[in-house]
Amino acid sequence: MNTWIEVCDIDDLQADSGVCALLKGKQIAIFYLQRRQEVYAIGNFDPFSEANVLSRGMIGDIGGEPMVASPMYKQHFSLRTGVCFEDAGVSVPAYPVRLENGRVAVMLASPPVQQKSPSLAVCEME
Amino acid sequence: MNMKQTLVVIGNGMVGQNFLAGLVASNAKDRYRIVTFCEEPRAAYDRVHLSEYFSGKTAADLSLVEDGFFAEHGIEIYLGDKAASIDRERKQVTSAKGVIVDYDKLVLATGSYPFVPPVPGHERPQCLVYRTIEDLEAMKTAAAKSKVGVVIGGGLLGLEAAKALKDLGLETHVVEFAPRLMAVQLDDGGGAMLKRKIEALDVKVHLNKNTTLIDDGAECLHKMNFADGETLETDIVLFSAGIRPRDDIARGCGLEVGPRGGIVIDNQCRTSDADIYAIGECALWNGQIFGLVAPGYAMARTVVADLAGEAGSFTGADMSTKLKLMGVDVASIGDAHAKTQGAMVYTYQNGASEIYKRLVVSQDQKRLLGAVLVGEASAYSTLLQYCLNGIELPEHPDSLILPQLAGEPVGLGPDALPASAQICSCYDVSKGQICGAIEAGCTTLGGLKAETKAGTGCGGCSALLKSVLDCELTKLGVEVSTDICEHFPHTRQDLYNLVMVEEIKTFDELLDKHGKGLGCEVCKQAVGSILASHWNDYILKTEHIGLQDTNDIFLANMQKDGTYSVVPRVAGGEITPDMLIAIGQVGKKYQLYTKITGGQRVDLFGARVEQLPAIWQELIDAGFESGHAYGKSLRTVKSCVGSTWCRFGVDDSVGLAIELENRYKGLRAPHKIKFGVSGCTRECAEAQGKDIGVIATENGWNLYVCGNGGMKPRHADLFATNLDKETLIKYIDRVLIFYVRTANRMQRTSVWMENMEGGLDYLKSVVIEDRLGIGAQLEGQMQHVIDTYQCEWKTTLADEQRLKRFRHFVNSDQADDNVVFVEERGQVRPANAQERKHFKLIEEAA
Ligand SMILES: Cc1cc2nc3c(=O)[nH]c(=O)nc-3n(C[C@H](O)[C@H](O)[C@H](O)COP(=O)(O)OP(=O)(O)OC[C@H]3O[C@@H](n4cnc5c(N)ncnc54)[C@H](O)[C@@H]3O)c2cc1C
Ligand code: SF4
Numbered sequence: 001m002n003t004w005i006e007v008c009d010i011d012d013l014q015a016d017s018g019v020c021a022l023l024k025g026k027q028i029a030i031f032y033l034q035r036r037q038e039v040y041a042i043g044n045f046d047p048f049s050e051a052n053v054l055s056r057g058m059i060g061d062i063g064g065e066p067m068v069a070s071p072m073y074k075q076h077f078s079l080r081t082g083v084c085f086e087d088a089g090v091s092v093p094a095y096p097v098r099l100e101n102g103r104v105a106v107m108l109a110s111p112p113v114q115q116k117s118p119s120l121a122v123c124e125m126e
Numbered sequence: 127m128n129m130k131q132t133l134v135v136i137g138n139g140m141v142g143q144n145f146l147a148g149l150v151a152s153n154a155k156d157r158y159r160i161v162t163f164c165e166e167p168r169a170a171y172d173r174v175h176l177s178e179y180f181s182g183k184t185a186a187d188l189s190l191v192e193d194g195f196f197a198e199h200g201i202e203i204y205l206g207d208k209a210a211s212i213d214r215e216r217k218q219v220t221s222a223k224g225v226i227v228d229y230d231k232l233v234l235a236t237g238s239y240p241f242v243p244p245v246p247g248h249e250r251p252q253c254l255v256y257r258t259i260e261d262l263e264a265m266k267t268a269a270a271k272s273k274v275g276v277v278i279g280g281g282l283l284g285l286e287a288a289k290a291l292k293d294l295g296l297e298t299h300v301v302e303f304a305p306r307l308m309a310v311q312l313d314d315g316g317g318a319m320l321k322r323k324i325e326a327l328d329v330k331v332h333l334n335k336n337t338t339l340i341d342d343g344a345e346c347l348h349k350m351n352f353a354d355g356e357t358l359e360t361d362i363v364l365f366s367a368g369i370r371p372r373d374d375i376a377r378g379c380g381l382e383v384g385p386r387g388g389i390v391i392d393n394q395c396r397t398s399d400a401d402i403y404a405i406g407e408c409a410l411w412n413g414q415i416f417g418l419v420a421p422g423y424a425m426a427r428t429v430v431a432d433l434a435g436e437a438g439s440f441t442g443a444d445m446s447t448k449l450k451l452m453g454v455d456v457a458s459i460g461d462a463h464a465k466t467q468g469a470m471v472y473t474y475q476n477g478a479s480e481i482y483k484r485l486v487v488s489q490d491q492k493r494l495l496g497a498v499l500v501g502e503a504s505a506y507s508t509l510l511q512y513c514l515n516g517i518e519l520p521e522h523p524d525s526l527i528l529p530q531l532a533g534e535p536v537g538l539g540p541d542a543l544p545a546s547a548q549i550c551s552c553y554d555v556s557k558g559q560i561c562g563a564i565e566a567g568c569t570t571l572g573g574l575k576a577e578t579k580a581g582t583g584c585g586g587c588s589a590l591l592k593s594v595l596d597c598e599l600t601k602l603g604v605e606v607s608t609d610i611c612e613h614f615p616h617t618r619q620d621l622y623n624l625v626m627v628e629e630i631k632t633f634d635e636l637l638d639k640h641g642k643g644l645g646c647e648v649c650k651q652a653v654g655s656i657l658a659s660h661w662n663d664y665i666l667k668t669e670h671i672g673l674q675d676t677n678d679i680f681l682a683n684m685q686k687d688g689t690y691s692v693v694p695r696v697a698g699g700e701i702t703p704d705m706l707i708a709i710g711q712v713g714k715k716y717q718l719y720t721k722i723t724g725g726q727r728v729d730l731f732g733a734r735v736e737q738l739p740a741i742w743q744e745l746i747d748a749g750f751e752s753g754h755a756y757g758k759s760l761r762t763v764k765s766c767v768g769s770t771w772c773r774f775g776v777d778d779s780v781g782l783a784i785e786l787e788n789r790y791k792g793l794r795a796p797h798k799i800k801f802g803v804s805g806c807t808r809e810c811a812e813a814q815g816k817d818i819g820v821i822a823t824e825n826g827w828n829l830y831v832c833g834n835g836g837m838k839p840r841h842a843d844l845f846a847t848n849l850d851k852e853t854l855i856k857y858i859d860r861v862l863i864f865y866v867r868t869a870n871r872m873q874r875t876s877v878w879m880e881n882m883e884g885g886l887d888y889l890k891s892v893v894i895e896d897r898l899g900i901g902a903q904l905e906g907q908m909q910h911v912i913d914t915y916q917c918e919w920k921t922t923l924a925d926e927q928r929l930k931r932f933r934h935f936v937n938s939d940q941a942d943d944n945v946v947f948v949e950e951r952g953q954v955r956p957a958n959a960q961e962r963k964h965f966k967l968i969e970e971a972a
């Protein structure tokens with residue numbers, strides 16, 4: 001199942017902000033850090049408010065780690081691992097994402113290289 | 127069964143109440159059934175801040191009694207009932223209404239009354255005093271039909287009363303018998319400087335004046351005749367010629383009183399009858415009456431200790447004072463008149479900036495005996511600590527009062543104080559206790575006040591308290607950081623100045639020049655708001671979009687299920703039937719939940735992102751525009767119906783509200799801003815609970831600022847009275863932009879005001895007197911915001927690129943299936959988790 005799924009054009013992303021994509025019934029929040037030309041993808045479902053809103057949060061970094069702040073109750077999630085900064089026991093799935101030829105692609109199952117990330121257990125369950 | 131003794135307290139004033147609060151917190155509380163007589167119609171209130179009654183505080187605000195206090199502690203209180211006599215033989219108190227209570231112990235806390243000199247004519251109408259809330263109400267009533275007011279007595283209270291008369295809009299005079307103002311506290315030089323400053327505020331001061339007769343005036347109600355043959359016409363005479371202890375009830379039962387009044391007490395505050403104590407302003411200790419709260423509280427503590435069988439004694443009190451009289455800082459410490467043998471004096475006088483300072487030191491120049499400060503009193507806490515703790519003076523004592531032109535400030539750091547030093551005299555809190563609380567985790571000023579009570583009485587010790595806190599935190603290694611977040615080593619105010627001075631137009635530019643990392647939601651939102659306040663660009667420009675939170679991005683308010691609510695502007699709350707119908711039709715068509723808001727408009731809930739543009743389009747077509755309910759910006763101007771319809775209205779509050787709302791709509795600020803406009807003083811629009819409040823009077827508009835409902839309500843402060851519309855708008859322009867420039871992130875105007883050094887008077891000096899010389903600049907900035915206003919819905923609808931964002935999925939037109947509504951009371955509402963599961967099952971089955 002480890003295949004890249006094309007989602008949209010890079011122009012469809014919002015600079016320094018997020019959009020939400022629907023991939024195989026899953027809601028994926030995709031963020032574009034224009035400053036660093038980086039793209040991240042995590043689950044769109046906010047476990048605290050139980051609403052599909054993370055793509056509408058503001059992004060930035062905490063101590064260098066890229067993050068999104070939930071627009072609802074402002075918890076922060078790492079864009080790399082999906083782990084919540086305020087409560088390391090809570091996380092959202094994080095997905096590999098790539099930019100190629102102006103297209104954005106996401107891989108739904110995480111590749112094993114990310115094994116050390118604590119959110120992985122949750123990712124596999126998704 | 128009943129083993130309890132009865133303790134009766136006569137008088138529920140500041141000291142009586144402080145005594146009760148101390149007693150119920152002590153281990154003596156279970157020993158007594160407590161009864162108290164309170165002559166006034168309400169329980170104890172804060173007389174020290176009485177004048178604030180005129181700037182909008184209510185009797186409830188001034189109350190010193192926590193809700194349910196008497197009931198909780200089983201204290202029987204007789205409100206509006208005066209203790210008339212004491213029978214010491216039978217140990218009985220009889221009240222004016224005929225209540226008889228047997229006592230075992232009795233505490234007299236009857237306070238004092240204003241002395242009215244027996245000048246012929248002193249009983250004429252509108253001859254008033256200044257001590258109770260009722261006195262202030264009488265003043266208000268009299269002022270409404272008067273033009274001129276005279277205060278007899280130029281002491282501390284007299285000057286405070288003069289300020290009240292001035293604020294009530296009267297031509298104000300102060301008549302003083304002595305050759306200088308504040309004769310008790312100040313020397314000639316200090317008194318003269320104070321007179322100059324007060325006259326500059328348009329209050330006329332007449333010294334060396336002995337009033338001999340008050341009779342009919344020609345122009346005004348009264349004519350005052352003085353011993354030197356001169357006269358002065360006035361409508362109100364306010365006596366403030368000193369206080370006299372209320373010792374009549376003590377005299378009546380044969381307790382010892384002083385030759386000039388006052389109930390004689392010993393070091394345990396016992397009167398000549400060992401079962402009767404006297405505390406507060408009615409008590410005479412060592413031939414002295416103490417007309418301040420702090421000594422009264424010290425007496426109250428002494429009696430609590432005595433009743434609890436603990437050691438405690440009252441051995442006099444420091445009478446140093448610091449206050450702000452009509453915006454002028456005045457302080458007097460210890461032996462201000464240099465009466466001590468061999469005392470030496472240093473004086474500093476600056477005619478240009480109207481500052482006068484005087485130090486009184488011991489013969490060997492090692493100890494500070496007293497001081498007088500007029501015009502600038504920042505050295506008060508330091509000097510007081512030198513004086514009270516006998517700390518050795520620096521080699522050149524005058525360095526303490528000379529202006530610091532260069533180099534180090536010479537103030538006494540809190541480090542130099544011994545742990546025993548009393549920081550707060552109102553609540554007798556030592557430096558040691560404060561440090562203890564800090565170590566135990568109290569690291570904010572508010573927390574420290576709540577924990578130790580320090581700073582919650584007269585407030586005079588607040589600055590010192592803050593410096594002790596900062597000093598201790600630094601020692602504990604806690605860095606006192608005011609940085610907005612980890613990405614900028616600056617406060618919001620610094621960032622504002624950088625944007626303004628360097629003409630910075632984007633977040634990236636600011637981050638490159640002054641910050642690090644990527645930013646976060648804290649600094650991005652703050653900078654987004656600063657850029658919007660200052661340049662007023664369209665907030666969804668590509669370079670700004672990452673700075674907006676979801677409400678600003680979707681120009682609507684996110685609700686718990688991720689849908690949004692939409693609020694069109696209804697300026698002043700005035701709406702035609704057709705417009706109402708149009709809102710109704712939109713609500714019906716999109717099946718939105720509708721509710722009337724507190725700001726007199728209609729909120730439409732449950733809109734999905736993809737529906738927003740269509741909803742706006744229909745609202746705009748019907749003549750509406752964005753209500754900015756989503757922004758940290760001007761929200762609403764609430765108004766009452768005003769003189770157009772209301773029987774009592776004196777001006778058109780709706781008309782003004784609409785004009786103000788249209789003027790300031792779209793202004794972005796550190797937090798939301800709400801206005802209110804009432805058509806008369808009945809205040810149906812609750813303008814005094816708003817950031818900006820306007821109330822119509824017969825003579826123009828009264829302006830109130832920095833009020834707030836919400837989590838911590840705050841009454842707005844009266845800022846200026848009887849304004850014409852032009853001046854009103856000028857002041858509002860200036861206040862708002864000054865707020866926008868100087869407030870912290872997410873700081874409402876109320877908190878901004880509470881934290882402003884110099885407070886209301888400072889804000890007035892900036893806005894009304896233009897002390898910083900930036901008045902025109904502030905108005906110019908507001909004009910720019912007004913000129914560049916746009917309806918953000920309209921701008922967004924016209925921009926294809928922006929509209930792309932208004933769908934839930936970037937790659938699909940489906941809606942979010944997690945948004946599910948059920949019906950309740952005839953409208954939709956978000957389904958709860960249980961209901962949602964149920965729907966899922968039905969869907970899957972289908
Ligand atoms: C406008 C103003 C400003 C002031 N500013 C300051 C200041 O800045 N700093 C400062 O330290 N002090 C200030 N004071 C003084 C301060 O308010 C008093 O020192 C303090 O109120 C004294 O408290 P008390 O309880 O002794 O008297 P009060 O507060 O006067 O209380 C006595 C109460 O007893 C009642 N009473 C009297 N006789 C009887 C009876 N027989 N039966 C039942 N009840 C009775 C009275 O009606 C009254 O309510 C100010 C006072 C005023 C009026
Ligand atoms: S505030 Fe005055 S004018 Fe306005 S509705 Fe109330 S009574 Fe009428």
Ligand code: SF4
Nearest residue numbers: 685686723724836837
């Ligand atoms: S009071 Fe509380 S529940 Fe009500 S709208 Fe405000 S935040 Fe929501």
Ligand code: FES
Nearest residue numbers: 550552583584585
């Ligand atoms: S000295 Fe009055 S509050 Fe501290």
